[in-house]
Amino acid sequence: MNHDPDWALYRTLLAVLDAGSLSAAARALGTTQPTVARHVDALESALGADLFVRSQRGLEPTELAVSLRPHARTMATTAAALLRAASGAQGDFAGTVRITASDVVGVEHLPPILTRLRRAHPALAIELALSDVVGDLLAREADIAIRMVEPTQGALLARRLPPVDLGFHAHRDYLDRAGTPAAIGDLSAHDVIGYDTETPALRAMAARLPPLDRRTFALRADSNLAQVAAIRSGFGIGICQVAIARRDPALVRVLPAITLTLPLWIVMHEDLKTNARCRAVFDALVEGLDLSEAAPGATATC
Amino acid sequence: MNHDPDWALYRTLLAVLDAGSLSAAARALGTTQPTVARHVDALESALGADLFVRSQRGLEPTELAVSLRPHARTMATTAAALLRAASGAQGDFAGTVRITASDVVGVEHLPPILTRLRRAHPALAIELALSDVVGDLLAREADIAIRMVEPTQGALLARRLPPVDLGFHAHRDYLDRAGTPAAIGDLSAHDVIGYDTETPALRAMAARLPPLDRRTFALRADSNLAQVAAIRSGFGIGICQVAIARRDPALVRVLPAITLTLPLWIVMHEDLKTNARCRAVFDALVEGLDLSEAAPGATATC
DNA sequence: GTCCTGCTATACGCAAACGGATGAACCACG
DNA sequence: CGTGGTTCATCCGTTTGCGTATAGCAGGAC
Numbered sequence A, B: 001m002n003h004d005p006d007w008a009l010y011r012t013l014l015a016v017l018d019a020g021s022l023s024a025a026a027r028a029l030g031t032t033q034p035t036v037a038r039h040v041d042a043l044e045s046a047l048g049a050d051l052f053v054r055s056q057r058g059l060e061p062t063e064l065a066v067s068l069r070p071h072a073r074t075m076a077t078t079a080a081a082l083l084r085a086a087s088g089a090q091g092d093f094a095g096t097v098r099i100t101a102s103d104v105v106g107v108e109h110l111p112p113i114l115t116r117l118r119r120a121h122p123a124l125a126i127e128l129a130l131s132d133v134v135g136d137l138l139a140r141e142a143d144i145a146i147r148m149v150e151p152t153q154g155a156l157l158a159r160r161l162p163p164v165d166l167g168f169h170a171h172r173d174y175l176d177r178a179g180t181p182a183a184i185g186d187l188s189a190h191d192v193i194g195y196d197t198e199t200p201a202l203r204a205m206a207a208r209l210p211p212l213d214r215r216t217f218a219l220r221a222d223s224n225l226a227q228v229a230a231i232r233s234g235f236g237i238g239i240c241q242v243a244i245a246r247r248d249p250a251l252v253r254v255l256p257a258i259t260l261t262l263p264l265w266i267v268m269h270e271d272l273k274t275n276a277r278c279r280a281v282f283d284a285l286v287e288g289l290d291l292s293e294a295a296p297g298a299t300a301t302c
Numbered sequence C: 001g002t003c004c005t006g007c008t009a010t011a012c013g014c015a016a017a018c019g020g021a022t023g024a025a026c027c028a029c030g
Numbered sequence D: 001c002g003t004g005g006t007t008c009a010t011c012c013g014t015t016t017g018c019g020t021a022t023a024g025c026a027g028g029a030c
Helices: A007-019 A022-029 A033-047 A063-086 A103-120 A172-178 A184-189 A200-208 A224-232 A276-288 B007-019 B022-029 B033-047 B063-086 B103-120 B172-178 B184-189 B200-208 B224-232 B276-288
Strands: A052-054 A059-061 A095-101 A124-130 A144-147 A156-171 A192-194 A237-241 A251-254 A260-269 B052-054 B059-061 B095-101 B124-130 B144-147 B156-171 B192-194 B237-241 B251-254 B260-269
Touching: A007 A022, A007 A033, A007 A059, A007 A063, A007 B007, A007 B063, A022 A033, A059 A063, A063 A095, A063 B007, A063 B063, A095 A103, A095 A276, A103 A124, A103 A224, A103 A237, A103 A276, A124 A276, A144 A276, A156 A172, A156 A224, A156 A276, A172 A251, A192 A224, A224 A237, A260 A276, B007 B022, B007 B033, B007 B059, B007 B063, B022 B033, B059 B063, B063 B095, B095 B103, B095 B276, B103 B124, B103 B224, B103 B237, B103 B276, B124 B276, B144 B276, B156 B172, B156 B224, B156 B276, B172 B251, B192 B224, B224 B237, B260 B276
Parallel strands: A095 A124, A095 A144, A192 A237, B095 B124, B095 B144, B192 B237
Antiparallel strands: A052 A059, A144 A260, A156 A237, A156 A251, A156 A260, B052 B059, B144 B260, B156 B237, B156 B251, B156 B260
């Protein structure tokens, strides 16, 4: 009736691809090398094609095996999400919730929120996956995503928060040394901290600030966190969130007339709506994240 | 080392949820009822919670089982995608490619393109999933998606095509009977065909056309296909793609000054970039789909 | 009322899959 | 150039898990 390969074979395939050898995969899976070899053989005969070229030191994956890898990985992340969803009794707050966010948000804004959350629900565990890539798919790579772009995919429960305000900032020491620019054109005489590679969001920003070009940057860093750190250490003038800069009295906003605004969304898969602890984390994030210029810096207390 | 449940158990779980009974699931899986019962028992003890309440006529899924169902389904669609990717030798065009698109596109535009494609690659099989839901996740539910919204998720290979132009149309017979509106305000005296429930795209459209309100519609249909059919049969005035209407000499464009434009995107998961036949279908779609007003109706020939 | 059809639960024999052990090939290192 | 540490392949005894068969129960048709 149904001659599809056993899903366990896919799991073994992924383990072998990740580990690089049958033996290492066996160790990772908690099984033995003959079993892993059998699984690979079974999958190869089921697919009618070779997956690895064997050699005595590890095996080299075929082009086919490489092309199957992302699918197998998706299955693995989904299986992990299923387990997270199942762990802990339903309606209880025991278990793990996985959040993905940008590094700045994860480092600067989330800790106090998560601390409060943990205090309210001592059995709740949090996994943080910080990345500036737009969370890849939400395909169960995380339970909840914090994003700076509006989600378009269906089947997502999205909540819009007050947008994030960004502005130019510098350390007081730097301004004492190099002076304070009065207009955006003055920036060419300053040490400007900017991005390295471009992302869509940045390109939109750059379009609104013509004089800012990648080549004029004195320091280029992809990591927004590194940019904030550079601003804090007095390297020069850079863009960072107003809500973050306001916490540090040594940081001064320059060119205050220029404010960039990014949307802020909290996104969760619709399927998790009924999951009590995902819901609790979602609600806590919605309540705790206000990165707009008007925010009283509530996230900084605690 | 690794005490996660065997992935095969998830597959069985999904089968039981879908089938409604152990026996039916066993038939669907090509196995036997005791085996399915064993799998369910094993998963229940692994999760430490009940998944079904047993009774003599079928079993009723627990709330927990229901909450796990979408995850299991994602695993199943991923497994299917993996199998599609593996079927047929790499670099060959044998195998299946699954496309999702709106019903109108699937019915009106795709057939000739797919016909050409099939002629060029006789071993290529196509699966069409027509739905107006925005393809849910692209999480391997389909290999290629044709969309009217800009994709924001990363890890997607997206190609923008000339946008789709929409305009008001009616059958010549209807206009002979009811007259031709000269301005948009005249529509209130006509039989207007419109949508039933609102979607984000429609809401944006409605914002630009104030006099059009859901309640003034003489015929409300969610299916765009049904709307086109209603226009063709002379029911009244409705919105449809200019490229479609132009093929039928009996259809007349009314209020030609009003053109609505939707973006058109072809989206594929990045992982499939190296897959020869997905690539071939992707390229054929990019080349064959031009639904803009300027299109010479090329998709209509053949 | 009885029969029939579906379902689940249980018992039992067997085959498939597993784990452990061994051997051969290969690399790094001394 | 030998030695220790990898790796994969193979063999074999054991066990897990499968399928067949059967019992028991609920509900619908007649």
